[in-house]
Amino acid sequence: MSIPSPRNDWILMAVFTAAVLAMPVWLAPIGAAYPDLLQKFAIFGIFAIGFNILFGLTGYLSFGHAAFLGVGSYAAVWSFKLLTMNVLPAVLFGTVLAGLFAVLIGFVSLRRSGIYFSILTLAFAQMSYNLAYSVLTPITNGETGLQLTLQDPRVIDNAISAPGEGLPWTELFGIKMSGYPGFYFCAVMLIIAFFISLRIFRSPFGMMLLAIKSNQTRMSYTGFNTRPYLLVAFVISGMYAGLAGSLLAVTDPLAGAERMQWTASGEVVLMTILGGVGTLVGPMLGAGIIKYFENIFSAYNDQILHGIFAALPDGIEAVVVAVTGLFVGEGWHLTLGALFMIIVIFLPGGLVEGARRIKSFFVRRSLRRHGIRTDQPVTRV
Amino acid sequence: MGKIILDVSDVQMRFGGLMALSDINLQIEEGKTHAIIGPNGAGKSTLLNVCVGRLQPNHGTVMFEGTTLTGKTPYEINQVGVARVFQTPEIFPELTILQNVMVPAFAKRDGTFRFNAGGSLFGERQIREEAEHVLEDLGLTEQRHHVAGSLSRGDKRRLELAMCLVQHPRLLLLDEPTAGMSRADTNRTIEILKRIKERGMTKVIIEHDMHVVFSLADKISVLAQGRIIAEGAPDDVRGNPKVQEAYLGGAHL
Ligand SMILES: Nc1ncnc2c1ncn2[C@@H]1O[C@H](COP(=O)(O)OP(=O)(O)OP(=O)(O)O)[C@@H](O)[C@H]1O
Numbered sequence: 267m268s269i270p271s272p273r274n275d276w277i278l279m280a281v282f283t284a285a286v287l288a289m290p291v292w293l294a295p296i297g298a299a300y301p302d303l304l305q306k307f308a309i310f311g312i313f314a315i316g317f318n319i320l321f322g323l324t325g326y327l328s329f330g331h332a333a334f335l336g337v338g339s340y341a342a343v344w345s346f347k348l349l350t351m352n353v354l355p356a357v358l359f360g361t362v363l364a365g366l367f368a369v370l371i372g373f374v375s376l377r378r379s380g381i382y383f384s385i386l387t388l389a390f391a392q393m394s395y396n397l398a399y400s401v402l403t404p405i406t407n408g409e410t411g412l413q414l415t416l417q418d419p420r421v422i423d424n425a426i427s428a429p430g431e432g433l434p435w436t437e438l439f440g441i442k443m444s445g446y447p448g449f450y451f452c453a454v455m456l457i458i459a460f461f462i463s464l465r466i467f468r469s470p471f472g473m474m475l476l477a478i479k480s481n482q483t484r485m486s487y488t489g490f491n492t493r494p495y496l497l498v499a500f501v502i503s504g505m506y507a508g509l510a511g512s513l514l515a516v517t518d519p520l521a522g523a524e525r526m527q528w529t530a531s532g533e534v535v536l537m538t539i540l541g542g543v544g545t546l547v548g549p550m551l552g553a554g555i556i557k558y559f560e561n562i563f564s565a566y567n568d569q570i571l572h573g574i575f576a577a578l579p580d581g582i583e584a585v586v587v588a589v590t591g592l593f594v595g596e597g598w599h600l601t602l603g604a605l606f607m608i609i610v611i612f613l614p615g616g617l618v619e620g621a622r623r624i625k626s627f628f629v630r631r632s633l634r635r636h637g638i639r640t641d642q643p644v645t646r647v
Numbered sequence: 648m649g650k651i652i653l654d655v656s657d658v659q660m661r662f663g664g665l666m667a668l669s670d671i672n673l674q675i676e677e678g679k680t681h682a683i684i685g686p687n688g689a690g691k692s693t694l695l696n697v698c699v700g701r702l703q704p705n706h707g708t709v710m711f712e713g714t715t716l717t718g719k720t721p722y723e724i725n726q727v728g729v730a731r732v733f734q735t736p737e738i739f740p741e742l743t744i745l746q747n748v749m750v751p752a753f754a755k756r757d758g759t760f761r762f763n764a765g766g767s768l769f770g771e772r773q774i775r776e777e778a779e780h781v782l783e784d785l786g787l788t789e790q791r792h793h794v795a796g797s798l799s800r801g802d803k804r805r806l807e808l809a810m811c812l813v814q815h816p817r818l819l820l821l822d823e824p825t826a827g828m829s830r831a832d833t834n835r836t837i838e839i840l841k842r843i844k845e846r847g848m849t850k851v852i853i854e855h856d857m858h859v860v861f862s863l864a865d866k867i868s869v870l871a872q873g874r875i876i877a878e879g880a881p882d883d884v885r886g887n888p889k890v891q892e893a894y895l896g897g898a899h900l
C-alpha cells in the first residue's frame with residue numbers, strides 16, 4: 267500500500283472522472299445504462315460521499331441526513347416555481363438551505379456523542395418529516411407533494427418570455443434536464459463533489475476530524491475545541507445531502523415528505539458501510555450497488571418468478587416462488603438487509619476493504635514467489 | 648525561591664465518601680522539575696486531573712501564571728500552555744506517528760478555531776517539519792509512517808511525550824512517563840527530560856521508579872492518602888521517617 271501522494275490523487279481523480287462520464291458505456295452490459303438509473307447513481311453517490319465526510323472522518327453516525335435531502339428538494343422545487351426553471355439557482359438554493367438547516371440541527375445534536383447523537387439526529391429528521399406533513403403544508407403541499415403548476419409566478423422566466431403551453435421543464439440555458447443531459451449534469455456535480463471530498467480527506471482539517479474519531483480525549487487535552495470542527499463537518503455533509511436532494515428535483519421536479527423519512531436516512535448509512543466507511547470511493551460504490559439491485563430486485567414479481575422456476579415440479583415451484591417472492595418486489599429490503607448483515611459480519615470494512623484484501627493477497631504471493639520478505643509492518647493509507 | 652508557575656491551593660476532591668485529595672497546597676517553581684511520589688491510590692493522578700480540568704475540585708483553586716485554571720475546559724487549559732502525558736498513553740491509534748505529532752502542532756496554532764480556515768488548510772509544510780524535528784529528537788523518525796496503534800507500550804509513551812513537546816508547553820505534567828519501558832528506554836527518556844529542562848520547561852513528574860525520580864527531581868512532594876506528608880529536596884525526603892513509613896518500610900528508597 268502506498269502513502270497518498272499528490273500524484274496518486276490526480277490519477278485517482280482522473281480515473282474517477284473517466285469512469286463516471288463513461289458510465290453509459292460500461293454499465294450497458296449489465297443493463298444499467300439508461301438515464302433514470304444513471305441519474306440515481308450520481309445523485310445517491312453525492313449523498314453517500316457527503317455522508318462519509320461526517321461518518322467516515324469523525325465517526326459521528328447521523329440517522330437524520332434524509333432531512334437535508336428533503337430540504338434540498340423542496341428548496342429546488344420552490345426555485346422552479348418562483349424564479350426560473352434554470353437548474354443552477356435551484357441547486358444553489360437547495361445546497362445553501364440544507365446547509366443552514368444543518369447548522370441548526372448540528373448545533374444541538376453535537377452537544378452529545380455516540381448513540382445519543384444518532385438519536386438526536388433521528389429525532390430531528392422525524393420531526394421535520396412530520397412537520398412537512400402537517401404544519402408546513404403551505405410550504406410542502408403535504409401528502410400530495412410539492413409540484414409545478416401552471417399558475418406558478420416564475421418571475422425571472424416570465425419576465426424574459428411569455429409562458430408557453432403546458433408545464434415547463436427544468437433546463438440549463440435551454441438544454442432540457444432530463445434523460446442523458448440530466449445525467450451529465452448530475453455527473454459533473456458528482457465529480458466536483460468527489461474532488462472536494464478528496465481535498466477534505468487530504469487536508470489538515472480532514473486529519474483533525476480523523477483524530478477526533480480516533481481519540482476525542484486526547485484531542486481535548488491537546489488544545490482542540492472539537493465542537494466547531496465537528497459542526498463544520500456536519501454542515502458540509504448536510505450541504506452534500508442538500509445538493510443531492512436538489513438534483514432529485516432537477517431530474518424530476520417534485521418533492522414529497524417521504525424523502526425525509528428515516529428509511530431514507532438509513533439507506534445512506536447502508537450505502538456508506540457497504541462500500542467502506544472512511545474510504546474515498548466506497549460510498550459511491552455502495553450507492554451504485556444498492557440503487558442497481560433495488561432497481562433489479564424491485565422489478566420482479568410473482569409472474570416473473572413463476573417464469574424463472576417453471577422447470578421445477580409444480581409443488582416445489584410454488585414453495586420456491588413463495589420463498590423467493592419475499593425477497594423481491596416490495597420485499598427487496600429483505601434482500602438488502604441480508605446483504606448488509608453479510609457485509610457487516612464478514613467484511614466490516616466494506617467492499618473496498620474486500621478489494622484491498624484480495625489485492626494484498628496477490629501482492630504478497632507474487633512477492634513471496636520472488637523471495638521477498640513480506641512480514642514488514644505495512645503502512646496504512 | 649524563584650517565580651511560582653503553578654499554584655495549587657486548598658484543593659479538595661471527594662469521590663462519594665472517599666476523600667481523594669484533602670487540602671492540597673502545592674507550589675511549582677518555574678524551570679524546575681518537581682516530582683510527586685506516593686503509594687498506589689494516594690491521589691497523584693487525581694491531582695493532575697484537577698490541574699488539567701478533567702476533574703473539578705470540590706474546593707480550592709489552581710492558578711497558572713496568574714490565570715485560574717479551575718473551571719476552565721481541558722482544551723482551554725492546554726491553550727494557555729499546560730500539556731500532559733497520561734498514565735495510560737492517550738494517542739491516536741489509527742493515525743500514523745507523524746500525524747499523531749502533527750495534530751497537536753496544529754492545535755497549538757489553530758486549535759481554538761478562529762475561522763482561520765486558510766491557516767489550517769495550508770501551511771502544512773512548516774507543521775510537518777516541526778513534527779519531524781521532534782520525532783528525530785525522540786528517536787521515532789524511522790517508524791514515522793507506521794500506525795501508532797502498532798507501537799509497543801514504551802514507544803507509545805515516547806510518542807505521547809513527543810506530542811506534548813511539539814507544543815512547547817510552559818508546563819509539562821507527566822504521569823509515570825517510564826512505566827512499561829525497558830531499562831534502556833527509561834534511561835533514554837531520562838536523557839530527553841534532562842535536555843528539555845535545559846530549555847527552561849517546567850515539569851511535574853509522577854513516578855514510582857526512584858531511579859528516575861532521583862535523576863531528575865529538584866524537589867519532591869510525597870503524597871499519601873490524599874495529603875502531602877513531606878516535601879523538600881530529594882536528599883531530605885529520602886531520609887524522612889514519615890516517607891519511609893508511607894512506603895511500608897521504605898525498602899524502595
Ligand atoms: N473518577 C474517579 N471516581 C471515583 N474514584 C476515583 C476516581 N479517580 C480516582 N479515584 C480514586 O481516588 C483514589 C486516588 O486515585 P489516583 O488514581 O489519583 O491514585 P494514584 O496516586 O494515581 O495511584 P497509582 O499510583 O496507582 O496511579 C483511588 O482510591 C481511586 O480509586
Ligand SMILES: [Mg+2]
Nearest residue numbers: 691692693734
Ligand atoms: Mg496514577
